[in-house]
Amino acid sequence: MQGDRHVNSPSDCAESNPQVVAARLGNPLDEQGFPRAGDWKKARPVVFCSDWQGKHPDPERETEIRLLWSPQFLCLRFRSRFREIHVFPEANQRRDHLWDRDVAEAFLQPPGFEMKHYKEFEVSPNGNWIDLDISPRGALNLMCGLKARATVDDKSRVWIAELAIPMRCLTEDFNSNRDWRVNFFRAEGADPNRFYSAWQSTNTPQPNFHVPERFGTLQFSPE
16 A cells, blocks of 8 residues: 655656556445545555656656546546646536646546547546547547546645546446556646646657557556
8 A cells, every 4th residue: 555655856756667557446435426535545556747758757747646446437536746727717517628728637448449449538626527439530528427526735736636437438348357558648737838748658749648559558456
């Protein structure tokens, strides 16, 4: 088990291992439909703070992700350090074009999907969210009944967001023994100083998260 980390140097938040492990949910979701605080400690975090090319690490924009799973849900927790907050005025709702402001993102590709087909989930510091199905045929709204919530600690300059995604929204045939492919991203600030960061760098000339060839691996722990 590991608690929240506090990174002090750029090298601490360099993520070289392209694998993340989701821990098994030990308890039912709480009355609001999210994991209990103690359950998140079971999940080993992955951390990143470099840009989409793997350069310019910024520990003050570190992102930490933990994942939990059950046969019914995949849950994600983003702990995001920030320099500034740049969001749409409304909150706690599904929001198109959420990627134009501050977000944390997860791209998930279950087994059997073609290379350019994956699910995209985004959440903002004020609890807005969006869920999409991405394929060569375009982007479709999933509208799958996920739950999202977020809090901002201005004093610590950290925002935390949680997603509880129904497993049926991700795959029709979940098998915890089969690995998925995944990547995580952050965007913060406004142009021209907007910061785009990635867990597994996409290495494109301009910021681009939609590079599934660069996805890492997601495994599901039995514990």
